[in-house]
Amino acid sequence: MLEDIAAKYSNVEYQDDFELFEKMAEEWPAHKVDRNISGPYGNLPVLHWNDTHIIAQTLPIAQFIAHKFDLYGKPKPINEDPMIFQALIDGVVSCVYTDIVLNIAMVLYNEVNFDDPNDPYARLVKKIVDDFKVLNSLLTNSSTSFFYDQDEPTIADYFVFYAFTLAKDFYFALLPADEDTQALSKLEQIMRGRPALAKYFNEGRLYNRISGSPTEEQYRAKLAAKKN
Known part of the structure; x- marks a missing residue:
């Protein structure tokens, strides 16, 4: 943002x-x-x-x-209660941060075995996938490329963009099937095309460490080798 x-x-x-x-x-x-x-x-x-x-x-x-900086958007229709509209936007933000980003950090820190359905953290993986489905469905219902019919991105879109790219960079098993990520993929493409964000990524300024695990680099390298 x-x-x-x-x-x-x-x-x-x-x-x-x-x-x-x-x-x-x-x-x-x-x-x-x-x-x-x-x-x-x-x-x-x-x-x-x-x-x-x-x-x-x-x-x-x-x-x-x-x-x-006015990143909460405007309710449409304009006569909608602005407090309710803000609560809807904050609901997306809370879902993303609490149920996706923090859970990704937990999954990574504890080095979940994605091939083992009985892994103690497998339920968090399923939770992450299911929440992405919900966000994709919600975004599909918007009349624009951003959440809740907005013409410009709000705090909700920035958080979802971060979580979606984070999951993609981490491991594909954190995402639903392609048909359940189409709206999210479109959002990612649009956000990456914004000049300031494109410059940010092109300059390699994204801090890529997710958790405090001392073995994060080794674990992610293992997952990358397995994916390839």
């Missing part, structure tokens, strides 16, 4: 300051107890806004940015 926002608003600048997983044991504890870094809750990630406020955790950060 920030890439698109910075491209649209000339007075907006931002800088990523990654807390690298490789430095978790070495640096994270000190940063978390420093309230000037981690804020009142001692959590990461945080957003330092104008060097004045510290906003903590992924969803509050994203929701604040979306409100600040």
Whole structure:
């Protein structure tokens, strides 16, 4: 979202300051107890806004940015209750982050065996696949390429785009059959074509580490070799 926002608003600048997983044991504890870094809750990630406020955790950060830069869209028809419309958008965001992104991290961290239906984390894989089906169906019902008939992407579209590309990059078994991802694939194509996002990906600026597992690289390499 920030890439698109910075491209649209000339007075907006931002800088990523990654807390690298490789430095978790070495640096994270000190940063978390420093309230000037981690804020009142001692959590990461945080957003330092104008060097004045510290906003903590992924969803509050994203929701604040979306409100600040009008990324909640407009209800259609226009006489719909805007609070209900916001709740519908936030429902997509919550589903994506809580039930897909965090579950992908759990699946990866625990190195699920995708070929074993009795793997303790196989239920999370099924949950991820089923949620993608729901999101695809919901997007199919929209009159535009974005959720809930919007002409421009909202916070919901950015979150779904991230989760869908994350799952594709991780392992194909996290996605439904092609017929249940057509709307999601179209959304991905459109989002990747946005100039600011295309530049972001072309410059290789996406941080590709998903979990705090010390063996993530080896596990993902194993899955990539199996897929090929």
